[in-house]
Amino acid sequence: MKILVLMKMVPDIVEELEVAPDGKSLDLDAARPIVSESDDHALEQALLLKDRLGGSVVTLGVASRDLDDVLFTALAKGSDRAVKVEGVEQPLGTAAVAVLLAEVLPAVPGLMPVDLVVTGCQAIDDLDGLVAPFLAEKLGIPYVGVVTGVEAKAGEGRVTVLKEYAGGVRARYAVTLPAVLGIQAAEKPPRYVPVAKVRATMKTGKIETVAAPAVGIAPAVEVLRMTKPEAAGQAEMLEGDPEAVASKVAEILSARGLI
Protein backbone atom coordinates (compact mmCIF):
# COMPACT_ATOMS: atom_id res chain seq x y z
CA MET A 1 0.00 0.00 0.00
CA LYS A 2 1.28 3.43 -0.95
CA ILE A 3 0.39 6.11 1.56
CA LEU A 4 0.82 9.88 1.37
CA VAL A 5 0.98 11.74 4.67
CA LEU A 6 0.34 15.50 4.70
CA MET A 7 1.88 17.41 7.57
CA LYS A 8 1.87 21.04 8.59
CA MET A 9 3.20 23.29 11.30
CA VAL A 10 1.00 25.21 13.72
CA PRO A 11 1.86 27.58 16.58
CA ASP A 12 2.58 25.88 19.90
CA ILE A 13 -0.34 27.03 22.03
CA VAL A 14 1.53 26.27 25.24
CA GLU A 15 3.45 29.47 24.45
CA GLU A 16 1.95 32.93 24.65
CA LEU A 17 0.34 33.98 21.37
CA GLU A 18 0.14 37.56 20.13
CA VAL A 19 -1.92 39.30 17.48
CA ALA A 20 0.14 40.62 14.56
CA PRO A 21 0.37 44.40 13.97
CA ASP A 22 -2.30 44.14 11.23
CA GLY A 23 -4.80 43.21 13.94
CA LYS A 24 -6.16 40.45 11.72
CA SER A 25 -3.73 37.57 12.08
CA LEU A 26 -1.49 35.78 14.50
CA ASP A 27 2.05 37.06 14.99
CA LEU A 28 3.70 33.97 13.55
CA ASP A 29 7.22 35.34 14.07
CA ALA A 30 6.58 35.40 17.81
CA ALA A 31 5.11 31.89 17.88
CA ARG A 32 6.99 28.63 18.12
CA PRO A 33 6.03 26.25 15.31
CA ILE A 34 5.29 22.62 16.13
CA VAL A 35 3.79 19.87 14.02
CA SER A 36 0.00 19.80 14.08
CA GLU A 37 -0.81 17.08 16.58
CA SER A 38 -3.28 15.08 14.51
CA ASP A 39 -0.88 15.19 11.55
CA ASP A 40 1.67 13.47 13.78
CA HIS A 41 -0.95 10.81 14.50
CA ALA A 42 -1.63 10.53 10.75
CA LEU A 43 2.05 9.76 10.18
CA GLU A 44 1.96 7.14 12.93
CA GLN A 45 -1.14 5.51 11.43
CA ALA A 46 0.58 5.39 8.03
CA LEU A 47 3.71 3.82 9.54
CA LEU A 48 1.59 1.24 11.42
CA LEU A 49 -0.08 0.27 8.13
CA LYS A 50 3.31 0.01 6.44
CA ASP A 51 4.60 -2.15 9.32
CA ARG A 52 1.65 -4.51 8.87
CA LEU A 53 1.21 -4.55 5.09
CA GLY A 54 4.47 -3.32 3.59
CA GLY A 55 4.39 -0.67 0.91
CA SER A 56 5.68 2.84 1.20
CA VAL A 57 5.04 6.10 2.97
CA VAL A 58 5.69 9.56 1.51
CA THR A 59 5.48 12.57 3.82
CA LEU A 60 4.76 15.98 2.29
CA GLY A 61 4.34 19.50 3.60
CA VAL A 62 4.23 23.09 2.41
CA ALA A 63 7.49 24.83 3.37
CA SER A 64 7.35 26.74 6.62
CA ARG A 65 9.62 27.41 9.57
CA ASP A 66 10.96 24.20 11.16
CA LEU A 67 9.11 21.93 8.72
CA ASP A 68 12.47 20.39 7.74
CA ASP A 69 12.89 19.07 11.28
CA VAL A 70 9.50 17.40 11.07
CA LEU A 71 10.24 15.88 7.67
CA PHE A 72 13.63 14.54 8.80
CA THR A 73 11.93 13.11 11.89
CA ALA A 74 9.38 11.42 9.60
CA LEU A 75 12.24 9.90 7.59
CA ALA A 76 13.93 8.74 10.80
CA LYS A 77 10.68 7.10 11.91
CA GLY A 78 10.34 5.15 8.66
CA SER A 79 8.86 7.38 6.00
CA ASP A 80 10.41 6.39 2.66
CA ARG A 81 10.36 9.86 1.13
CA ALA A 82 9.93 13.43 2.36
CA VAL A 83 8.80 16.19 0.03
CA LYS A 84 8.61 19.93 0.63
CA VAL A 85 6.51 22.29 -1.48
CA GLU A 86 8.53 25.47 -1.94
CA GLY A 87 7.79 28.95 -3.20
CA VAL A 88 4.69 29.85 -1.22
CA GLU A 89 5.24 33.49 -0.34
CA GLN A 90 2.84 33.97 2.52
CA PRO A 91 0.85 31.78 4.86
CA LEU A 92 -2.15 30.46 2.97
CA GLY A 93 -5.53 29.71 4.44
CA THR A 94 -6.58 26.09 4.70
CA ALA A 95 -8.92 26.27 1.70
CA ALA A 96 -6.09 27.63 -0.47
CA VAL A 97 -3.67 24.98 0.78
CA ALA A 98 -6.10 22.26 -0.34
CA VAL A 99 -6.24 23.80 -3.82
CA LEU A 100 -2.44 24.08 -3.90
CA LEU A 101 -1.98 20.45 -2.85
CA ALA A 102 -4.42 19.17 -5.46
CA GLU A 103 -2.37 21.03 -8.10
CA VAL A 104 1.05 20.09 -6.84
CA LEU A 105 0.64 16.39 -6.03
CA PRO A 106 0.64 15.26 -9.70
CA ALA A 107 3.86 17.28 -10.19
CA VAL A 108 5.80 15.28 -7.59
CA PRO A 109 7.83 12.67 -9.50
CA GLY A 110 6.69 9.11 -8.85
CA LEU A 111 4.11 10.09 -6.25
CA MET A 112 0.64 9.69 -7.71
CA PRO A 113 -1.38 7.55 -7.73
CA VAL A 114 -1.43 6.63 -4.05
CA ASP A 115 -3.82 4.26 -2.26
CA LEU A 116 -4.36 6.45 0.77
CA VAL A 117 -3.86 10.07 1.72
CA VAL A 118 -3.82 10.61 5.48
CA THR A 119 -3.62 13.84 7.43
CA GLY A 120 -5.04 15.31 10.62
CA CYS A 121 -8.81 15.67 10.56
CA GLN A 122 -8.53 19.22 11.86
CA ALA A 123 -5.90 21.73 12.92
CA ILE A 124 -6.12 24.58 15.41
CA ASP A 125 -5.79 27.18 12.63
CA ASP A 126 -8.35 25.76 10.17
CA LEU A 127 -10.44 28.89 9.85
CA ASP A 128 -11.81 28.59 6.32
CA GLY A 129 -11.51 24.95 5.41
CA LEU A 130 -10.34 21.46 6.25
CA VAL A 131 -7.52 20.03 4.14
CA ALA A 132 -8.62 16.40 4.09
CA PRO A 133 -12.22 16.67 2.82
CA PHE A 134 -11.37 19.58 0.51
CA LEU A 135 -8.54 17.60 -1.07
CA ALA A 136 -10.70 14.48 -1.34
CA GLU A 137 -13.27 16.44 -3.32
CA LYS A 138 -10.57 17.95 -5.56
CA LEU A 139 -9.17 14.48 -6.23
CA GLY A 140 -12.65 13.01 -6.66
CA ILE A 141 -12.13 10.30 -4.04
CA PRO A 142 -13.98 9.47 -0.79
CA TYR A 143 -13.22 10.92 2.61
CA VAL A 144 -13.85 9.86 6.18
CA GLY A 145 -12.69 11.94 9.14
CA VAL A 146 -12.34 11.68 12.92
CA VAL A 147 -10.64 8.34 12.28
CA THR A 148 -8.90 6.46 15.12
CA GLY A 149 -7.99 3.20 13.44
CA VAL A 150 -7.42 1.73 9.97
CA GLU A 151 -7.35 -1.92 8.95
CA ALA A 152 -6.51 -3.19 5.51
CA LYS A 153 -5.67 -6.35 3.67
CA ALA A 154 -3.37 -6.23 0.69
CA GLY A 155 -5.11 -6.15 -2.66
CA GLU A 156 -8.67 -5.69 -1.38
CA GLY A 157 -9.07 -2.22 -2.82
CA ARG A 158 -10.60 -0.95 0.39
CA VAL A 159 -9.84 -0.23 4.01
CA THR A 160 -11.91 -0.53 7.14
CA VAL A 161 -11.77 2.53 9.37
CA LEU A 162 -12.97 3.33 12.86
CA LYS A 163 -14.60 6.74 13.16
CA GLU A 164 -15.28 8.37 16.52
CA TYR A 165 -18.68 9.57 17.61
CA ALA A 166 -19.58 10.77 21.10
CA GLY A 167 -19.47 9.07 24.49
CA GLY A 168 -16.72 6.66 23.45
CA VAL A 169 -18.87 5.10 20.70
CA ARG A 170 -17.17 4.49 17.36
CA ALA A 171 -18.43 3.16 14.05
CA ARG A 172 -16.74 0.96 11.48
CA TYR A 173 -16.87 1.93 7.81
CA ALA A 174 -15.61 0.23 4.65
CA VAL A 175 -13.99 2.80 2.38
CA THR A 176 -13.14 2.24 -1.27
CA LEU A 177 -9.57 3.10 -2.26
CA PRO A 178 -8.08 5.45 -3.14
CA ALA A 179 -9.35 7.59 -0.30
CA VAL A 180 -8.45 10.45 2.00
CA LEU A 181 -8.67 9.86 5.75
CA GLY A 182 -8.75 12.59 8.38
CA ILE A 183 -6.98 11.06 11.37
CA GLN A 184 -7.98 12.10 14.87
CA ALA A 185 -5.63 9.73 16.64
CA ALA A 186 -3.53 6.74 15.56
CA GLU A 187 -4.13 3.33 17.11
CA LYS A 188 -0.97 3.86 19.17
CA PRO A 189 0.78 6.98 20.42
CA PRO A 190 3.22 8.41 17.85
CA ARG A 191 6.46 6.44 18.03
CA TYR A 192 9.51 7.89 19.69
CA VAL A 193 12.66 8.38 17.68
CA PRO A 194 15.93 9.28 19.38
CA VAL A 195 17.32 12.72 18.56
CA ALA A 196 20.59 11.08 17.52
CA LYS A 197 18.77 9.10 14.85
CA VAL A 198 17.08 12.27 13.54
CA ARG A 199 20.47 14.00 13.44
CA ALA A 200 21.94 11.07 11.52
CA THR A 201 19.03 11.23 9.09
CA MET A 202 19.72 14.92 8.55
CA LYS A 203 23.17 13.94 7.27
CA THR A 204 22.16 10.99 5.12
CA GLY A 205 18.51 11.59 4.27
CA LYS A 206 17.13 13.92 1.67
CA ILE A 207 14.15 16.24 1.52
CA GLU A 208 12.95 16.51 -2.05
CA THR A 209 11.56 19.83 -3.15
CA VAL A 210 8.86 20.71 -5.62
CA ALA A 211 7.85 24.19 -6.75
CA ALA A 212 4.43 25.48 -5.76
CA PRO A 213 2.19 26.37 -8.66
CA ALA A 214 0.60 29.80 -8.62
CA VAL A 215 -2.76 29.40 -6.96
CA GLY A 216 -4.92 32.44 -7.38
CA ILE A 217 -7.86 32.02 -5.12
CA ALA A 218 -9.36 34.79 -3.08
CA PRO A 219 -9.86 34.04 0.62
CA ALA A 220 -13.32 32.62 1.16
CA VAL A 221 -13.85 34.55 4.35
CA GLU A 222 -12.63 38.05 5.21
CA VAL A 223 -10.97 38.34 8.59
CA LEU A 224 -12.03 41.62 10.20
CA ARG A 225 -9.95 41.26 13.35
CA MET A 226 -8.20 38.74 15.54
CA THR A 227 -8.40 39.09 19.29
CA LYS A 228 -7.65 37.21 22.44
CA PRO A 229 -10.96 35.95 23.78
CA GLU A 230 -12.57 38.02 26.48
CA ALA A 231 -12.27 36.10 29.70
CA ALA A 232 -15.71 35.11 30.90
CA GLY A 233 -14.61 36.93 34.00
CA GLN A 234 -15.94 34.45 36.47
CA ALA A 235 -12.75 32.75 37.60
CA GLU A 236 -11.50 34.11 40.88
CA MET A 237 -7.75 33.69 40.81
CA LEU A 238 -6.22 32.22 43.96
CA GLU A 239 -2.74 33.50 44.62
CA GLY A 240 0.15 32.40 46.77
CA ASP A 241 2.50 29.43 47.03
CA PRO A 242 1.07 25.92 46.50
CA GLU A 243 0.41 25.41 50.22
CA ALA A 244 -1.38 28.77 50.50
CA VAL A 245 -3.66 28.17 47.49
CA ALA A 246 -4.28 24.59 48.60
CA SER A 247 -5.44 25.81 51.96
CA LYS A 248 -7.78 28.33 50.29
CA VAL A 249 -9.21 25.57 48.07
CA ALA A 250 -9.76 23.32 51.09
CA GLU A 251 -11.69 26.15 52.78
CA ILE A 252 -13.87 26.60 49.67
CA LEU A 253 -14.58 22.87 49.41
CA SER A 254 -15.36 22.64 53.10
CA ALA A 255 -17.70 25.65 52.97
CA ARG A 256 -19.61 23.96 50.13
CA GLY A 257 -19.82 20.67 51.97
CA LEU A 258 -17.69 18.91 49.38
CA ILE A 259 -15.23 17.56 51.96
Place this chain on the structure above:
Amino acid sequence: MAGDIWVLAEHWRGNLSDITFELLVLGRELATGLGRPLRAVLLGHEAEGLAQALGAADGVLVVSDPALAEPNPEACCRALAALVDERRPEAVLVPWSNASADVLGLLAARAKLPLANFCRDVRVVDGGLEARCVLYGGKMEASVRLAGGPVVLGVLPGARAGAAARVANAPPVETASVAFPPEGRVQFEAYVEPAAGDVDLTQQDALVAVGRGMQTQDNLELAEELATALGGAVGASRPVIDQGWLPLSRQIGKSGATVKPKLYVAAGISGAPEHVEGMKNAELIIAINTDPQAPIFAVSHYGIVGDALDVLPALTAAVRAKKG
Protein backbone atom coordinates in the same frame (compact mmCIF):
# COMPACT_ATOMS: atom_id res chain seq x y z
CA MET B 1 -36.36 29.06 -0.91
CA ALA B 2 -33.36 31.06 -2.06
CA GLY B 3 -31.94 33.03 0.83
CA ASP B 4 -33.32 30.86 3.65
CA ILE B 5 -31.33 30.07 6.76
CA TRP B 6 -30.82 26.32 7.06
CA VAL B 7 -29.93 24.23 10.08
CA LEU B 8 -28.68 20.67 9.56
CA ALA B 9 -30.77 18.75 12.10
CA GLU B 10 -28.22 16.35 13.55
CA HIS B 11 -29.65 13.14 14.90
CA TRP B 12 -27.92 10.03 16.06
CA ARG B 13 -29.24 6.62 17.03
CA GLY B 14 -32.83 7.79 16.93
CA ASN B 15 -32.55 11.08 18.80
CA LEU B 16 -32.02 14.67 17.74
CA SER B 17 -28.76 16.00 19.21
CA ASP B 18 -28.85 18.84 21.74
CA ILE B 19 -26.79 20.96 19.37
CA THR B 20 -29.60 20.82 16.80
CA PHE B 21 -31.74 22.93 19.13
CA GLU B 22 -28.87 25.30 19.89
CA LEU B 23 -28.46 25.87 16.15
CA LEU B 24 -32.20 26.44 15.73
CA VAL B 25 -32.05 29.24 18.32
CA LEU B 26 -29.04 30.78 16.58
CA GLY B 27 -30.61 30.22 13.16
CA ARG B 28 -33.78 32.00 14.27
CA GLU B 29 -31.76 35.07 15.25
CA LEU B 30 -30.10 35.16 11.84
CA ALA B 31 -33.37 34.51 9.99
CA THR B 32 -35.06 37.33 11.88
CA GLY B 33 -32.12 39.67 11.31
CA LEU B 34 -32.18 39.02 7.57
CA GLY B 35 -35.95 38.78 7.24
CA ARG B 36 -35.76 35.19 5.93
CA PRO B 37 -37.43 31.91 6.86
CA LEU B 38 -35.63 29.35 9.01
CA ARG B 39 -35.61 25.82 7.71
CA ALA B 40 -34.37 22.62 9.35
CA VAL B 41 -32.93 19.97 7.05
CA LEU B 42 -33.46 16.40 8.23
CA LEU B 43 -31.55 13.64 6.44
CA GLY B 44 -32.32 10.04 7.34
CA HIS B 45 -34.36 6.98 6.61
CA GLU B 46 -37.80 6.71 8.14
CA ALA B 47 -36.74 9.51 10.46
CA GLU B 48 -39.66 11.77 9.56
CA GLY B 49 -41.02 11.44 13.10
CA LEU B 50 -38.13 13.54 14.33
CA ALA B 51 -39.38 16.45 12.21
CA GLN B 52 -42.23 16.96 14.68
CA ALA B 53 -39.72 18.14 17.27
CA LEU B 54 -38.28 20.78 14.93
CA GLY B 55 -41.15 23.24 15.30
CA ALA B 56 -38.78 26.09 16.08
CA ALA B 57 -38.17 26.21 12.32
CA ASP B 58 -40.63 27.64 9.82
CA GLY B 59 -40.42 24.38 7.93
CA VAL B 60 -38.53 21.10 7.74
CA LEU B 61 -37.00 19.78 4.55
CA VAL B 62 -36.77 15.99 4.74
CA VAL B 63 -34.74 13.61 2.61
CA SER B 64 -35.56 9.99 3.38
CA ASP B 65 -33.51 7.24 1.76
CA PRO B 66 -32.03 3.89 2.81
CA ALA B 67 -28.59 5.34 1.98
CA LEU B 68 -29.12 7.66 4.97
CA ALA B 69 -30.28 4.93 7.37
CA GLU B 70 -26.98 4.93 9.24
CA PRO B 71 -24.68 7.90 9.74
CA ASN B 72 -22.81 8.32 6.50
CA PRO B 73 -21.03 11.62 5.82
CA GLU B 74 -20.66 10.86 2.13
CA ALA B 75 -24.38 10.20 1.63
CA CYS B 76 -25.36 13.21 3.79
CA CYS B 77 -23.07 15.44 1.76
CA ARG B 78 -24.55 14.17 -1.50
CA ALA B 79 -28.05 15.01 -0.29
CA LEU B 80 -27.19 18.36 1.24
CA ALA B 81 -25.06 19.54 -1.70
CA ALA B 82 -27.86 18.69 -4.13
CA LEU B 83 -30.38 20.62 -2.05
CA VAL B 84 -28.06 23.61 -1.68
CA ASP B 85 -27.40 23.73 -5.43
CA GLU B 86 -31.09 23.62 -6.15
CA ARG B 87 -32.42 25.98 -3.48
CA ARG B 88 -29.54 28.33 -2.71
CA PRO B 89 -30.00 29.07 1.02
CA GLU B 90 -28.22 32.10 2.46
CA ALA B 91 -26.42 30.03 5.11
CA VAL B 92 -26.21 26.41 6.21
CA LEU B 93 -25.53 25.98 9.93
CA VAL B 94 -23.83 22.65 10.59
CA PRO B 95 -22.89 21.34 14.05
CA TRP B 96 -19.14 21.16 14.74
CA SER B 97 -19.45 17.69 16.20
CA ASN B 98 -17.88 14.33 15.48
CA ALA B 99 -21.12 13.27 13.80
CA SER B 100 -21.33 16.28 11.46
CA ALA B 101 -17.80 17.63 10.98
CA ASP B 102 -17.20 15.44 7.92
CA VAL B 103 -20.40 16.70 6.30
CA LEU B 104 -19.31 20.26 6.97
CA GLY B 105 -16.02 19.96 5.11
CA LEU B 106 -17.37 17.83 2.28
CA LEU B 107 -20.34 20.12 1.70
CA ALA B 108 -18.23 23.27 1.48
CA ALA B 109 -15.83 21.54 -0.90
CA ARG B 110 -18.43 19.89 -3.11
CA ALA B 111 -20.83 22.83 -3.39
CA LYS B 112 -17.83 25.23 -3.58
CA LEU B 113 -19.07 27.39 -0.74
CA PRO B 114 -17.18 29.62 1.70
CA LEU B 115 -16.77 27.94 5.09
CA ALA B 116 -16.17 29.39 8.53
CA ASN B 117 -15.10 26.81 11.12
CA PHE B 118 -15.39 26.73 14.91
CA CYS B 119 -18.06 29.47 15.12
CA ARG B 120 -18.79 30.48 18.70
CA ASP B 121 -21.18 33.21 17.57
CA VAL B 122 -22.79 34.44 14.36
CA ARG B 123 -24.60 37.74 13.98
CA VAL B 124 -26.23 39.85 11.32
CA VAL B 125 -24.21 43.04 10.85
CA ASP B 126 -25.11 45.61 8.18
CA GLY B 127 -27.25 43.10 6.35
CA GLY B 128 -24.50 40.45 6.20
CA LEU B 129 -23.22 37.67 8.40
CA GLU B 130 -20.29 37.99 10.78
CA ALA B 131 -18.94 35.03 12.71
CA ARG B 132 -16.64 34.81 15.70
CA CYS B 133 -14.42 31.75 15.24
CA VAL B 134 -12.36 30.05 17.95
CA LEU B 135 -8.80 29.33 16.83
CA TYR B 136 -5.56 28.07 18.34
CA GLY B 137 -7.17 25.85 20.95
CA GLY B 138 -9.28 28.69 22.29
CA LYS B 139 -6.44 31.21 22.65
CA MET B 140 -7.58 33.48 19.82
CA GLU B 141 -10.80 34.46 18.11
CA ALA B 142 -11.12 35.60 14.52
CA SER B 143 -14.07 37.78 13.58
CA VAL B 144 -14.89 37.11 9.96
CA ARG B 145 -17.32 38.54 7.45
CA LEU B 146 -18.91 36.14 5.02
CA ALA B 147 -19.65 36.97 1.44
CA GLY B 148 -23.28 36.76 0.33
CA GLY B 149 -24.65 33.23 0.45
CA PRO B 150 -24.74 30.41 0.29
CA VAL B 151 -22.14 29.97 3.01
CA VAL B 152 -21.45 27.10 5.40
CA LEU B 153 -21.00 27.78 9.11
CA GLY B 154 -19.54 25.13 11.40
CA VAL B 155 -21.00 26.04 14.79
CA LEU B 156 -19.48 24.84 18.07
CA PRO B 157 -21.63 23.34 20.82
CA GLY B 158 -22.86 25.93 23.31
CA ALA B 159 -23.23 28.86 20.89
CA ARG B 160 -26.76 29.34 22.26
CA ALA B 161 -28.92 27.69 24.89
CA GLY B 162 -31.15 25.26 23.04
CA ALA B 163 -34.13 25.19 25.41
CA ALA B 164 -36.06 27.92 23.57
CA ALA B 165 -36.13 25.77 20.42
CA ARG B 166 -37.81 22.82 22.12
CA VAL B 167 -41.34 23.79 21.18
CA ALA B 168 -44.43 21.66 20.81
CA ASN B 169 -45.93 22.94 17.56
CA ALA B 170 -45.39 20.67 14.57
CA PRO B 171 -43.79 22.44 11.61
CA PRO B 172 -44.76 22.10 7.93
CA VAL B 173 -42.75 19.26 6.39
CA GLU B 174 -41.60 19.12 2.79
CA THR B 175 -40.06 16.00 1.33
CA ALA B 176 -37.30 16.20 -1.26
CA SER B 177 -35.75 13.31 -3.14
CA VAL B 178 -32.10 12.90 -4.01
CA ALA B 179 -30.55 10.20 -6.21
CA PHE B 180 -27.96 7.99 -4.49
CA PRO B 181 -25.61 5.56 -6.24
CA PRO B 182 -26.46 1.89 -5.62
CA GLU B 183 -23.16 1.24 -3.88
CA GLY B 184 -21.60 4.16 -1.98
CA ARG B 185 -17.84 4.56 -1.70
CA VAL B 186 -18.19 4.73 2.08
CA GLN B 187 -20.28 1.98 3.71
CA PHE B 188 -21.37 1.92 7.33
CA GLU B 189 -20.74 -1.52 8.85
CA ALA B 190 -21.39 -1.42 12.59
CA TYR B 191 -21.12 0.54 15.79
CA VAL B 192 -18.31 -0.34 18.16
CA GLU B 193 -19.50 0.23 21.71
CA PRO B 194 -17.00 1.47 24.28
CA ALA B 195 -15.40 -1.14 26.51
CA ALA B 196 -16.88 -0.85 29.97
CA GLY B 197 -14.45 1.19 32.01
CA ASP B 198 -13.48 0.56 35.61
CA VAL B 199 -15.14 3.87 36.50
CA ASP B 200 -18.25 5.63 35.22
CA LEU B 201 -17.10 9.25 35.06
CA THR B 202 -20.65 10.54 34.71
CA GLN B 203 -21.58 9.16 38.15
CA GLN B 204 -18.76 10.82 40.12
CA ASP B 205 -19.33 13.73 42.50
CA ALA B 206 -15.70 14.76 42.24
CA LEU B 207 -13.41 14.51 39.24
CA VAL B 208 -9.75 15.36 38.97
CA ALA B 209 -9.09 15.77 35.26
CA VAL B 210 -5.56 15.71 33.92
CA GLY B 211 -4.09 17.12 30.74
CA ARG B 212 -0.83 17.47 28.92
CA GLY B 213 0.54 19.63 31.74
CA MET B 214 1.01 16.48 33.83
CA GLN B 215 4.03 15.83 31.59
CA THR B 216 4.47 12.08 32.25
CA GLN B 217 2.30 9.06 32.98
CA ASP B 218 4.03 8.57 36.35
CA ASN B 219 2.79 11.98 37.48
CA LEU B 220 -0.85 10.87 37.16
CA GLU B 221 -0.38 9.30 40.59
CA LEU B 222 -0.57 12.84 42.02
CA ALA B 223 -4.07 13.21 40.55
CA GLU B 224 -5.11 9.74 41.78
CA GLU B 225 -4.12 10.70 45.31
CA LEU B 226 -6.21 13.87 45.22
CA ALA B 227 -9.16 12.02 43.65
CA THR B 228 -8.98 9.41 46.41
CA ALA B 229 -8.89 12.11 49.08
CA LEU B 230 -11.97 13.72 47.49
CA GLY B 231 -13.78 10.41 47.05
CA GLY B 232 -13.82 10.82 43.28
CA ALA B 233 -12.03 9.62 40.16
CA VAL B 234 -9.49 10.73 37.59
CA GLY B 235 -10.53 11.74 34.09
CA ALA B 236 -8.48 13.22 31.27
CA SER B 237 -8.39 15.40 28.20
CA ARG B 238 -7.63 13.99 24.78
CA PRO B 239 -3.80 14.23 24.71
CA VAL B 240 -3.52 12.05 27.83
CA ILE B 241 -5.71 9.35 26.26
CA ASP B 242 -3.91 9.55 22.90
CA GLN B 243 -0.61 9.05 24.69
CA GLY B 244 -2.02 5.85 26.16
CA TRP B 245 -1.60 7.06 29.76
CA LEU B 246 -5.26 6.33 30.58
CA PRO B 247 -7.93 4.22 28.83
CA LEU B 248 -10.54 5.73 26.51
CA SER B 249 -13.17 5.28 29.24
CA ARG B 250 -11.48 8.15 31.14
CA GLN B 251 -11.78 10.70 28.32
CA ILE B 252 -13.85 13.83 28.94
CA GLY B 253 -14.98 16.01 26.04
CA LYS B 254 -16.32 15.84 22.53
CA SER B 255 -15.41 12.21 21.85
CA GLY B 256 -15.66 11.03 25.43
CA ALA B 257 -17.87 11.58 28.43
CA THR B 258 -19.95 14.66 29.20
CA VAL B 259 -19.80 15.16 32.97
CA LYS B 260 -21.53 17.37 35.52
CA PRO B 261 -19.85 16.59 38.85
CA LYS B 262 -20.17 18.71 41.96
CA LEU B 263 -16.43 19.38 41.80
CA TYR B 264 -14.12 19.39 38.77
CA VAL B 265 -10.42 19.99 39.26
CA ALA B 266 -8.68 20.58 35.91
CA ALA B 267 -4.95 19.94 36.27
CA GLY B 268 -2.67 20.94 33.40
CA ILE B 269 -5.58 21.19 30.96
CA SER B 270 -5.49 24.20 28.61
CA GLY B 271 -9.23 24.19 27.90
CA ALA B 272 -9.58 23.60 24.17
CA PRO B 273 -13.22 23.79 22.99
CA GLU B 274 -13.32 20.00 22.52
CA HIS B 275 -12.62 19.47 26.22
CA VAL B 276 -14.71 22.34 27.59
CA GLU B 277 -17.73 20.92 25.78
CA GLY B 278 -17.66 17.90 28.09
CA MET B 279 -17.22 19.62 31.47
CA LYS B 280 -18.47 23.21 31.34
CA ASN B 281 -21.61 22.38 33.33
CA ALA B 282 -19.76 21.06 36.36
CA GLU B 283 -21.05 22.78 39.50
CA LEU B 284 -17.65 23.95 40.74
CA ILE B 285 -14.60 24.14 38.48
CA ILE B 286 -11.12 24.75 39.83
CA ALA B 287 -8.35 24.98 37.25
CA ILE B 288 -4.60 24.73 37.68
CA ASN B 289 -2.40 25.78 34.77
CA THR B 290 1.01 27.39 34.36
CA ASP B 291 -0.32 29.61 31.56
CA PRO B 292 -2.35 32.57 32.87
CA GLN B 293 -3.91 32.86 29.39
CA ALA B 294 -5.12 29.26 29.30
CA PRO B 295 -8.75 29.23 28.05
CA ILE B 296 -9.71 26.85 30.89
CA PHE B 297 -9.74 29.84 33.26
CA ALA B 298 -12.58 31.40 31.27
CA VAL B 299 -14.93 28.56 32.25
CA SER B 300 -13.61 28.05 35.78
CA HIS B 301 -14.91 29.38 39.08
CA TYR B 302 -11.47 29.42 40.68
CA GLY B 303 -8.11 29.56 38.95
CA ILE B 304 -4.61 28.80 40.12
CA VAL B 305 -1.66 29.85 37.98
CA GLY B 306 0.93 27.26 38.84
CA ASP B 307 2.39 23.89 38.05
CA ALA B 308 -0.11 21.09 38.68
CA LEU B 309 2.80 18.92 39.79
CA ASP B 310 3.37 21.31 42.73
CA VAL B 311 -0.23 22.24 43.46
CA LEU B 312 -1.82 18.75 43.40
CA PRO B 313 0.23 17.29 46.31
CA ALA B 314 -0.40 20.44 48.34
CA LEU B 315 -4.13 20.16 47.60
CA THR B 316 -4.19 16.51 48.60
CA ALA B 317 -2.48 17.33 51.88
CA ALA B 318 -4.85 20.25 52.57
CA VAL B 319 -7.94 18.16 51.81
CA ARG B 320 -6.74 15.33 54.03
CA ALA B 321 -5.96 17.79 56.83
CA LYS B 322 -9.38 19.42 56.52
CA LYS B 323 -11.14 16.07 56.63
CA GLY B 324 -9.11 15.25 59.74
